[in-house]
Amino acid sequence: MLAMFPPTIIDLMDSPADVSSMVFFLTIVATLVIAVVFQVYNRLKPYPVDKSIPGPPRAPFWGILNFIMANFEDWPNTVHQYSEKYQRTWGGPVPYLGTMRGAYFILTHEENIEHILSKNFENYSQGVLFKEAFFELGGNGLIADDGATWLRHRKIASRMFSSSLLRESSKVTLKKVQELSAVLKNATTTGKEVDIQDLFFRLTFEVTSIVGFGVDYGGIQNESQHPFALAFDEIQGLLLSRMRDPLFQLKRYFNLTAREKRIRELKVVLDSNAKEVIQSRRRTAQDGKLGPDLLSRFIDYANTHNDPMPDEELRDVIMNFLLGGRDTTASALSWTFYELSKHPEVVENVLEEANQICGTVSSGDGDTDGDYSYEAIGKLEYIHAVVMESLRLHAPVPNDCKFAVNDDVLPDGTFVPKGAMVGYPPYAMGRNSRIWGSDACEFKPSRFLNRKEPTPFQFPVFNAGRRLCLGKPMALNTLKLTVAYLVQRFEFEDLQGHNGMYDWHFIIQLKGGFPVQVRLRQ
Numbered sequence: 001m002l003a004m005f006p007p008t009i010i011d012l013m014d015s016p017a018d019v020s021s022m023v024f025f026l027t028i029v030a031t032l033v034i035a036v037v038f039q040v041y042n043r044l045k046p047y048p049v050d051k052s053i054p055g056p057p058r059a060p061f062w063g064i065l066n067f068i069m070a071n072f073e074d075w076p077n078t079v080h081q082y083s084e085k086y087q088r089t090w091g092g093p094v095p096y097l098g099t100m101r102g103a104y105f106i107l108t109h110e111e112n113i114e115h116i117l118s119k120n121f122e123n124y125s126q127g128v129l130f131k132e133a134f135f136e137l138g139g140n141g142l143i144a145d146d147g148a149t150w151l152r153h154r155k156i157a158s159r160m161f162s163s164s165l166l167r168e169s170s171k172v173t174l175k176k177v178q179e180l181s182a183v184l185k186n187a188t189t190t191g192k193e194v195d196i197q198d199l200f201f202r203l204t205f206e207v208t209s210i211v212g213f214g215v216d217y218g219g220i221q222n223e224s225q226h227p228f229a230l231a232f233d234e235i236q237g238l239l240l241s242r243m244r245d246p247l248f249q250l251k252r253y254f255n256l257t258a259r260e261k262r263i264r265e266l267k268v269v270l271d272s273n274a275k276e277v278i279q280s281r282r283r284t285a286q287d288g289k290l291g292p293d294l295l296s297r298f299i300d301y302a303n304t305h306n307d308p309m310p311d312e313e314l315r316d317v318i319m320n321f322l323l324g325g326r327d328t329t330a331s332a333l334s335w336t337f338y339e340l341s342k343h344p345e346v347v348e349n350v351l352e353e354a355n356q357i358c359g360t361v362s363s364g365d366g367d368t369d370g371d372y373s374y375e376a377i378g379k380l381e382y383i384h385a386v387v388m389e390s391l392r393l394h395a396p397v398p399n400d401c402k403f404a405v406n407d408d409v410l411p412d413g414t415f416v417p418k419g420a421m422v423g424y425p426p427y428a429m430g431r432n433s434r435i436w437g438s439d440a441c442e443f444k445p446s447r448f449l450n451r452k453e454p455t456p457f458q459f460p461v462f463n464a465g466r467r468l469c470l471g472k473p474m475a476l477n478t479l480k481l482t483v484a485y486l487v488q489r490f491e492f493e494d495l496q497g498h499n500g501m502y503d504w505h506f507i508i509q510l511k512g513g514f515p516v517q518v519r520l521r522q
């Protein structure tokens with residue numbers, strides 16, 4: 001009977017000695033495999049998270065990762081719904097894989113957020129992952145860095161974001177909004193639909209480039225964009241896609257995929273443009289004619305404080321400025337105009353305040369009418385409330401996080417193990433009924449009128465504590481100026497009835513853009 005079965009490897013051995021050496025060999029292989037699997041498991045296995053922490057059901061090994069992946073496309077809203085349900089720190093274990101770091105906690109109480117962003121700031125880092133994924137763009141710049149390098153840049157940059165830079169940015173914004181207005185005016189005569197979201201991304205690219213390093217790429221009126229702007233957009237998309245790829249470090253190291261090859265090509269374009277700009281600013285510095293842009297201010301600081309800054313460091317300054325200021329402000333503008341398109345009564349109030357403070361504008365030909373000086377924009381209280389309300393409901397950075405350097409206990413008693421990811425969601429906090437009341441999801445600018453502004457820990461749209469966004473005053477000025485100027489001149493009709501769906505990566509944008517029909521305001 002036995003002969004009917006195919007011979008096994010042992011049947012093929014000539015002697016018992018062969019058999020025992022084969023068994024020995026297989027035992028070694030099996031032991032090695034088990035040791036490797038055990039090592040890998042030990043490295044990837046989730047941290048234990050106390051059962052008292054609420055959250056979605058936990059699967060063995062994967063913890064709540066399946067839940068995160070299943071809801072990833074709609075993560076800001078999912079976080080909002082679960083935060084509303086639990087009204088306390090929630091989360092669970094996740095494998096140590098990709099962006100995940102063993103455990104993920106989501107904080108929605110201001111005391112906990114103040115703890116991680118201010119009181120126990122030293123214990124929470126930006127984490128290596130974002131820095132690594134964005135290295136070709138952000139380098140060792142302010143946004144992704146931690147520790148001594150961050151502190152040095154932060155100290156210098158804080159001096160630079162002065163009221164004189166703000167005034168300069170206000171002038172630049174006005175010039176660029178006038179160019180955008182010309183494009184819209186043209187659309188009123190051709191009757192063509194325009195994607196206002198795309199125009200806002202162009203606008204903020206232009207403003208940040210001029211204020212950041214004194215270059216006007218002229219990309220609002222031109223159909224085609226400058227190679228630097230195109231490369232910046234493309235590389236940003238590719239670097240973002242690394243965040244969902246647990247093997248990106250390996251692929252980058254060996255330059256394995258089309259994405260990694262393209263990133264290298266784009267980095268060359270960006271770096272050579274940045275180098276040109278930096279060298280030109282250095283030459284201007286030698287002639288004693290430095291401009292008002294941020295890059296010139298850094299060069300001046302380095303020269304006057306005898307604190308040399310190599311080109312690479314200045315390159316990172318430029319890129320981080322663009323990274324921090326461009327998409328965030330464009331997102332905020334797009335959502336503000338989205339909310340205005342749904343709330344004509346708010347548009348009436350905006351118009352009334354803008355006419356009162358900036359002066360009325362002659363219909364059709366009022367490009368240079370009105371006072372949009374920094375001082376005038378500072379007086380727009382209602383428009384400020386509109387912009388804040390839009391930021392509350394549509395936080396441009398909907399989810400943010402830090403990583404615990406050592407074990408810690410949050411003020412609400414949650415134990416946070418070393419390495420765990422601690423998320424704080426500006427989007428969900430902006431819609432939280434505990435903070436904002438039962439009408440939290442409604443757009444009501446009046447809630448920002450005649451009341452104390454919420455603390456940054458309650459409203460972490462611009463982050464909070466030691467890493468509060470340096471561009472907040474500049475962003476608010478740009479938003480208010482653009483709203484006042486455009487609402488006074490144009491009516492926007494959302495022909496497709498956008499339903500507020502978003503695309504989100506780090507930033508939320510209106511899904512599919514925001515195509516509108518533009519008419520001159522009568």
Ligand code: HEM
Nearest residue numbers: 143324325328329332396397461462463467469470471475
């Ligand atoms: C509506 C517009 C904006 C929003 C919502 C926003 C939001 C934020 C957030 C959430 C962070 C913290 C990121 C983190 O550490 O996890 C941040 C940091 C930063 N932002 Fe903004 N930002 C805006 C506009 C700007 C502008 C216009 C600039 C400059 C031109 C800017 C420059 C920066 C810089 C340099 C940092 C890093 C600060 C640090 O880590 O010390 N931001 N911003």
